[in-house]
Amino acid sequence: MNFLYQSFYIGKFKIEVPVFIWFLLATVAAIIELTRGEENFNNFLLYKHVFIHTTQQVNLYNGLPENLFDNHYGPFFSMVIAPFSFIGNYLGCFLWCITNAWILYFAISKLPLNRHKQLTILLITAVEMMTATHNIQFNTMLTGWIILSFIYIEKEKEIWSLIFIAAGFLVKILGVVGIGFFIFSKHKKNFILLGIMWLLVLGFLPAIISSPAFVLQSYIDWYYDLIDKNQSNVNFIVNYMQDISVMGMIRRIFKADNLANWMVLLPAAIAYILPIFRFKEFKHLSFRLSYLAMALIGVVIFSSSAESPTYVLAVAGVAIWYVTQQGNNIKMANALLVFTLILTVFSPTDLFPAFLRKRYVIPYALKALPCFVVWLTILYQLITKRFQPIASD
Secondary structure, three states: OHHHHOEEEEOOEEEEHHHHHHHHHHHHHHHHHHHOOHHHOHHHHHHHHHHHHHHHOOOOOOOOOHHHOOOOOOOOHHHHHHHHOOOOHHHHHHHHHHHHHHHHHHHHHOOOOOHHHHHHHHHHHHHHHHHHHHOOOOHHHHHHHHHHHHHHHHOOOHHHHHHHHHHHHHHOHHHHHHHHHHHHOOOHHHHHHHHHHHHHHHHOHHHHOOOHHHHHHHHHHHHHHHHHHHHHHOOOOOOOOOOOOHHHHHHHHOOOOOOOOHHHHHHHHHHHHHHHHOHHHOOOHHHHHHHHHHHHHHHHHOOOOOOHHHHHHHHHHHHHHHHOOOHHHHHHHHHHHHHHHHHHHOOOOOOOOHHHHHHHHOOOOHHHHHHHHHHHHHHHHHHHOOOOOOOOO
């Protein structure tokens, strides 16, 4: 497999094969969706109209007009999508897709790991990134933001870390996971104060294109919209494509449609707290990266809003954990990686038997299973393992 890590030249420019594959897949996915016509990249039109209707001060969540029938992003998203809203639907959509791919690439390339490990993460995550791109999703960008929030904590630049945490949270609730990196901050007071500041500044930034009253009302509307969405997500009889989560697996496999989310989320929340008490392990990069990986995986597999394109976050987490494994863990890590690639990454594609996908994977939310197993493995390691330095410690 060494050929995957080779480089080649285009003119004077040296290009690494994994980087070429990454952007090639993103470009191909974007072009395929564009060639199908505007009706097939409705997500971008929806995103664009979040900006348009913020400027017009039209309710973003009431289902009208038709372009916004399925918007579940916060009002701050209007500022994120604004640059792509002035350049035509086709060009805007294409640049949106490539920008998402670039931000995640940039974040991975800034991880405190050697280049070989960074390229391995790219290769493992590439297909899932392509899946998100096919759906014109924001999740690829969000994954990059969460990783960058961790990286800037590592660099003791909390001001930048909290920009990404606040931005992620204000667009999609999943972004709040970055707050967990507070435990690694060496400037905890600044972390709290800057966090409040950026939450307020970015939260009301859309007021410059609308009004403070509209923005405040939009956040209230968003809150109630998310409550309604959660209720529709757990109705697995109607919608197999949502709630691809641990709760979803339990509800579908055991026909436990009355299972409340908190019954799974409470133990998961406690699990995230347990590693915090291993202060002596904080000094090891492998410990901190494992916590990042567990956060990226958990924010997906414990969300009733999880759908197939959301798994770019979880697979990036699996990839980051994988490259930190050493010694006796390698065989186990290889087995779990293969399990993840088969059932999580490739199950939605034509490389996976359609019969198995339709009969088992989709109805029982099994896309979540490998990531859950990896999450449990990481949790066990974080609680019990004595971590060792890795290349970039």
